[in-house]
Amino acid sequence: MIYCMSDIHGDMDRYLSMLRKIQFSDLDFLYIIGDIIDRGEKGVDIALDIMARKNMLLLRGNHEQMCIDDLRLNKSDALERWMRNGGGVTRDDLLVKRDETTRSRILDFFSNTPTCLEITVQGKIFHLVHGMPSDSVHDRLWGRPTLNGVRPLPHATAIIGHTRTKFFLGPDYFPLRIWHGDGLIDIDCGCGSAPDKRCLGCLRLDDMQEFYV
Secondary structure (H helix, E strand, O other): OOOEOOOOOHHHHHHHHHHHHHHOOOOOOOEEOOOOOOOOOOOOHHHHHOOOOEEEEOOOHHHHHHHHHOOOOOOHHHHHHHHHHHOOOHHHHHHHHHHHHHHHHHHHHHOOOOEEEEEEEEEEEEEEEOOOOOHHHHHHHHOOOEEEEEEOOOEEEEOOOOOOOHHHHOOOOOOOOOOOOOOEEEOOOOOOOHHHHHOOOOEEEOOEEEEOO
């Protein structure tokens, strides 16, 4: 079976609970559409777990990019932006708790992740991207959908994270659930939110069944 989830944001407990819930095995494959780090405490541990598995693939999110921009590319404005977006816990983990070899492996891993990917499951084409489909890498990582209802791609269904589904469902909708639109599916159910509002969603592409923890 083929699964997608996104925006785990360091919540190792929910990540592992979801793998148990879907009975994830070596015969399955999981695409994680960005933002495994920051806000929660275990983002680096999640990265190491993904790296150790042959049947998972991480697409880059804006939070992985902020990590790269600061610790690998040393961009002048990267640190302030990363801290403003909850990167302090990840930065401390990498710089204080991990040795140089492990830190380099993590940064290499993030740097080599794709920013978008198209896959075919049961004859349907899915375009996986963290922000929004775009020719611009920046917009793939940081772009957000609109409410205009226009299908983003003519040939594929885009599956995105980054924008919590309350954008579509409304601010009072709780718990958040995966949102399905015309050619667009948003699977960010707010795992990076406050503890009492967190939910991690997972979508099985073979039959479009949804799972939540």
